[in-house]
Amino acid sequence: MNKRLTKISKYLSFVLKHHPDAIGLKPDPWGWINIEELVANADANGKSITAQQVKDVVAQSEVQRFLLSDDGLSIRAC
Template structure:
């Protein structure tokens, strides 16, 4: 994983595990966040990420830390 994706991975871990409210979000009952809303809120908070980068982080992460929902629209920490 390149440096940019590593930074995004760390940011996603922080948001999904500890501070979803820091970008105005709340995990659903299954622990997921909507990917598009996550990207929109992260960008509004000063981060520059895309949904493609989020999905690349999920695909490339060696420890399978993240899970996408079956339809690929939500993300959570495994």
């Protein structure tokens, strides 16, 4: 994983595992967050990431920290 994706992975860990409220997100009861909403809220809070980068982090991570929903539209922390 390159440096940019590593930084995004750390940011996703912070947001998805600990503080989704820090960027105005509220996971559903099972912990899922819509990726487009995640990207928009991150961007509004000064973190420029794309949906593709989020998916690349999940795909390239050696440690399974995140899961994508079956339809690929949502993400959650493991």
